[in-house]
Amino acid sequence: MLIPVAKATQSKVGMSALAMLMFVGLSSAGSTETQQEKFTNILSKADPAYGEYLAGQCVTCHAPTGAAQGIPHIHGLPDVYLVQTLLEYKTSTEGRTNPAMVNIAKNLSEEELGSLAKYFSEQNPTE
Amino acid sequence: MTHITRRRFGTLLASTAAASTLAAPAVLSAAKMRLAIIGGGPGGATAARYVAKGSKDVAVTLIEPKHHFTTCFFSNLYLGGFRTLDSITHSYGTLAAQYGVNMVHDVAVDVDRAGKTVKLGRGTDIGYDRLVVSPGIEMRYDTIEGYSAEASTAMPHAWQAGTQTATLKKQLEAMDDGGVVVVAPPPNPFRCPPGPYERICMIAHYLKANKPKSKIMVLDAKNKFSKQALFQEAWASHYDGMIEWLPEEVTGGVKAVKADSMEVVMDDETVKAAVANVIPAQAAGIIAKRAGLTNDGGWCPIDPHSMRSKTDENVFVIGDASVASAMPKSGFSANSQAKVAANAILADLTGSKKFPAKFRNTCWSLVATNDGVKVGADYKGGDAKIEVTSKFISKTGEAADLRAQTAEEANGWYAGITKDMFG
Ligand SMILES: Cc1cc2nc3c(=O)[nH]c(=O)nc-3n(C[C@H](O)[C@H](O)[C@H](O)COP(=O)(O)OP(=O)(O)OC[C@H]3O[C@@H](n4cnc5c(N)ncnc54)[C@H](O)[C@@H]3O)c2cc1C
Numbered sequence: 001m002l003i004p005v006a007k008a009t010q011s012k013v014g015m016s017a018l019a020m021l022m023f024v025g026l027s028s029a030g031s032t033e034t035q036q037e038k039f040t041n042i043l044s045k046a047d048p049a050y051g052e053y054l055a056g057q058c059v060t061c062h063a064p065t066g067a068a069q070g071i072p073h074i075h076g077l078p079d080v081y082l083v084q085t086l087l088e089y090k091t092s093t094e095g096r097t098n099p100a101m102v103n104i105a106k107n108l109s110e111e112e113l114g115s116l117a118k119y120f121s122e123q124n125p126t127e
Numbered sequence: 128m129t130h131i132t133r134r135r136f137g138t139l140l141a142s143t144a145a146a147s148t149l150a151a152p153a154v155l156s157a158a159k160m161r162l163a164i165i166g167g168g169p170g171g172a173t174a175a176r177y178v179a180k181g182s183k184d185v186a187v188t189l190i191e192p193k194h195h196f197t198t199c200f201f202s203n204l205y206l207g208g209f210r211t212l213d214s215i216t217h218s219y220g221t222l223a224a225q226y227g228v229n230m231v232h233d234v235a236v237d238v239d240r241a242g243k244t245v246k247l248g249r250g251t252d253i254g255y256d257r258l259v260v261s262p263g264i265e266m267r268y269d270t271i272e273g274y275s276a277e278a279s280t281a282m283p284h285a286w287q288a289g290t291q292t293a294t295l296k297k298q299l300e301a302m303d304d305g306g307v308v309v310v311a312p313p314p315n316p317f318r319c320p321p322g323p324y325e326r327i328c329m330i331a332h333y334l335k336a337n338k339p340k341s342k343i344m345v346l347d348a349k350n351k352f353s354k355q356a357l358f359q360e361a362w363a364s365h366y367d368g369m370i371e372w373l374p375e376e377v378t379g380g381v382k383a384v385k386a387d388s389m390e391v392v393m394d395d396e397t398v399k400a401a402v403a404n405v406i407p408a409q410a411a412g413i414i415a416k417r418a419g420l421t422n423d424g425g426w427c428p429i430d431p432h433s434m435r436s437k438t439d440e441n442v443f444v445i446g447d448a449s450v451a452s453a454m455p456k457s458g459f460s461a462n463s464q465a466k467v468a469a470n471a472i473l474a475d476l477t478g479s480k481k482f483p484a485k486f487r488n489t490c491w492s493l494v495a496t497n498d499g500v501k502v503g504a505d506y507k508g509g510d511a512k513i514e515v516t517s518k519f520i521s522k523t524g525e526a527a528d529l530r531a532q533t534a535e536e537a538n539g540w541y542a543g544i545t546k547d548m549f550g
Contacts, residue, residue, distance in 0.1 A: 049480055056177065056466035057487045060459060061536075063543040070532060071539030099519040100489055100503050100536075107505050107516050 039083045042114040051119030054112055064125055075123040082117035159186040160476040163245050163255035165235045165414055167191030167219060169198075169458040170261030170446030172548040173465035174472075179226040181473045188229040188253055189222065190245065196549075197288040199319065200458045201541055204493055206285075206296055207329030208336075215288070215541075221550035235262075238418035240439050257472050260420060260427070260436075261446045261461065262412025263287070264318050267425075270408040272383035272392075281386040282403040285326075286318060298402045299330065304338035306401025309391050311346045311381045313406045316426070318447050318456045320353035321502070323406060325492040328358065330404075331366040332495060344398060345372040346391060348380040348408075353455075354492065354502055360523045361494035381405065411448035418442070426450045432484045432508035433471035434464050443468040451486075452512035453504070459488045462544055484508035491537035497527070499534030 064075045074082065088096040089105035090113075096102070108116070162178050162185050164171045175189045197216045204210040222228040234248040238258065245253040266284060268274045274282070285295040299308070308330055312323035327343055334341045351374070352358070362370045379394030384405055391398045391405070410416070410425025420427045420436050427444035428437040434449065436442040445468050446461030454460045463486045474481035489503030504518035521533065 050482060053466075053470055053482045054485065056469075057463060057485060059543065059547050060462055060487070061489070061540045061543045063539070063546045066542050066546070067539075069539035069542060070535035070537075071543065099521070100501065103503060103517055103519045104487070104505060 035084075036080075039080045042083050042110045043079055043118060044114070045111040046114040046118035047111065048115070048119065050112070051115030051117075054116050055119050058116070058120075064123065073125055074120050076125040077121060079117045079121035082120055083113060086113050086117065159184055160256045161185070161254060162187045162257050162259065162472060162476070163253050164189045164259040164261065165238075165245065166261040166263060166412065166446070167193070167196055167230075168261060168263055168446060168461065169544070169548055170263075170448075170461035170465050171259060172196070172219070172222065173462045174259045174261065174443075174445060174469050175222055175228045176226055176548065176550055177466055177469035178472055179222075179228050181469060182477045182479070185473070185476050186229065187227070188231055188255075189219070190231045190233060190235050190247065190253065191219070192232055192234045192248075194219070194232055197292070198458065198541075198545065199286070199288040199322070200544075202285070202288040202292045203322065203326045203329040205292060206299065206326065207332045207493070209329075209493065209496075212293060217545055217549045219549065225550055235414050236417075238414070238442075240418065240442065243441065256441070257475060258442045259465075259468060259472070260415055260418060260442060260444045260448060261465070262414045263447045264409040264456075265411065265413045265425075267408040267410055271381055271405065273386065274384050274405060274407060278384060278386035279405070281389070282384055282400075282405045284406045285404060286313075286322075286406050286409075295402070295404055299333060300337075302338065302341070302401040305340040306338070306342075307398065308334070308341060308343045309346060309398055309400040309403045309405070310343060311391065311403070311405045312348060312352065313408050314348040314380075316456065317406070317409045319490070320455050320457075321358075321490055321492045324352055324354065324358040325494070326404070327370060328361055328366070328492070328494040331362070331369050334369065335366060341369070341401070343370045344400075345370065346378055346381050346393065346398070347372065347374050350374040350376050353490075354500060354520065356523050357500045357521055358492075358494065361498065361500075365495040365498070409447075411444075415444065415448045420444055422450070430508075431511070431513045433481075434468040434484075435471065443472065450512075453515045454486060454488055454506055454513055455490065457488055457490055458544060459490065459540075460486070462547060463487050484513075486513060489540070491533065491540060493534055493537060497531040497534050499530055499532075499537050500525075501533055501536070 061071045062074050086105050088094040089101045092102045164175050167189050175187050179187045195216050201210050201215045219230050223230045235245045236248050237246040243255050283291045283295040285291040383392040389400050411421055411427050415421050415427050422428055427449050429444050429449045434443045434445050436444050445464040447456040467484045473479045486506040491501045493499050500521040502520040505516040506513050507516050
């Protein structure tokens with residue numbers, strides 16, 4: 001399963017260097033194929049309207065523009081990257097230990113996770 | 128629709144058939160459906176923005192007497208010298224210009240629920256198909272003898288931001304070094320459970336730098352409080368010897384005040400204060416009571432799946448005024464509830480999809496420079512009330528860099544929520 005590279009490149013605005021590195025690492029390593037399938041499978045469950053509704057509870061902190069001030073921008077990031085990050089928060093792995101995000105991610109079903117990732121990946125960070 | 132109105136509210140919610148007949152006339156009608164909102168705080172402003180951006184077919188009117196809104200959140204940081212009042216004051220301009228919200232700068236003095244109209248101070252009526260009530264709180268001055276709106280100019284509560292907060296700040300600046308600042312936190316339930324204790328930190332921060340011989344005496348109406356271990360840790364580590372917290376079981380709480388002589392009276396003792404920050408018990412904003420939406424305790428019961436009033440299916444109550452059970456009365460909660468209500472209102476008026484109620488809250492508190500703590504939870508609509516899904520809290524003894532990061536997050540949150548409210 002391939003990462004939709006064209007799309008990812010289009011929407012990578014605002015993505016941190018670290019995020020980009022991880023993202024590239026992920027797409028080139030053959031051993032992550034099953035993980036890729038998992039991400040794609042999660043994204044296939046996305047419901048755009050539900051994603052928009054759920055995102056309402058995220059944008060209280062994650063503003064689309066302005067200085068990040070300790071809360072990273074997530075609008076316009078690649079959907080696969082967002083799924084991966086939320087899964088890491090869910091299990092509190094890969095250094096994703098912020099208790100606010102861990103608490104949020106652990107309640108998200110795969111449909112919710114996919115819907116949120118899809119929604120934010122389609123947002124323009126300069127809105 | 129009369130037969131639906133006469134039915135019991137619970138029955139209506141349980142039946143999808145009834146729900147769709149309720150939505151049907153809205154979708155078919157040619158004229159725009161009307162949403163009126165009382166109060167332009169985190170609850171009302173957010174509801175206005177989300178309904179307006181959710182549908183062009185709903186005309187949104189926001190009734191709010193003030194032209195500019197000063198947030199209570201971060202008003203403690205103003206007392207501590209970390210923020211200006213200007214930086215926490217916002218205009219409704221974008222809501223009107225970009226989202227087409229009809230701003231009516233007036234006071235709602237009554238609601239005719241049968242006639243579905245809001246009566247304004249200037250005498251005009253605003254008709255509605257759905258009404259959101261988000262008036263915040265009313266001070267129950269009568270719970271402390273001698274306290275009143277007038278006495279609060281000498282002994283400010285500063286629990287509604289603006290003039291009251293500025294008065295408290297001026298008094299702190301004017302007092303002599305070595306004076307006693309009394310802070311009297313209110314009994315439960317009240318707006319912003321960690322708020323009085325963050326305020327104590329911020330006043331202490333100011334005094335430590337400017338009037339180090341001064342003391343803060345906390346005359347609490349309770350025996351325990353939010354994030355207690357975290358606040359007490361901060362008081363000991365940053366402001367050692369400056370703060371004395373006296374719970375209700377020790378003093379009996381504040382029974383009376385004498386604003387002329389700056390005296391605060393408990394069961395057996397009286398304290399003379401240089402500055403007295405007296406925060407009384409609270410209830411839902413008075414319009415909620417006038418509209419007949421409150422219970423005996425003075426707050427508005429709601430359906431946990433939608434924030435719909437339990438007394439009127441056409442009315443939604445959000446924010447501090449509502450009985451949100453597990454959710455604290457916070458700006459974050461009000462903003463969160465507004466989005467659940469907006470989804471339900473759009474479903475009512477346009478037939479769009481109603482999703483399950485999911486709420487969130489996080490309250491950051493700044494305890495000293497670069498030292499922040501937080502508490503938060505996710506919530507859902509339960510059988511009878513809003514219930515916690517899961518929660519977290521900062522720990523005592525956390526490393527300084529984590530605390531600095533938490534303090535910085537609060538700034539990010541402030542920027543985010545105010546953008547989400549006002550556009
Ligand atoms: C010191 C302090 C610190 C706080 N810190 C935080 C924090 O860090 N984080 C957090 O999330 N929360 C915090 N809060 C709590 C937060 O400010 C409130 O919970 C929040 O403002 C509630 O929003 P609301 O919309 O219910 O009411 P409000 O913010 O009170 O807004 C109600 C609006 O309705 C208007 N109104 C009232 N009656 C009428 C009427 N009859 N007609 C027309 N308009 C009317 C009022 O003018 C007001 O503008 C703090 C509060 C205080 C006091």
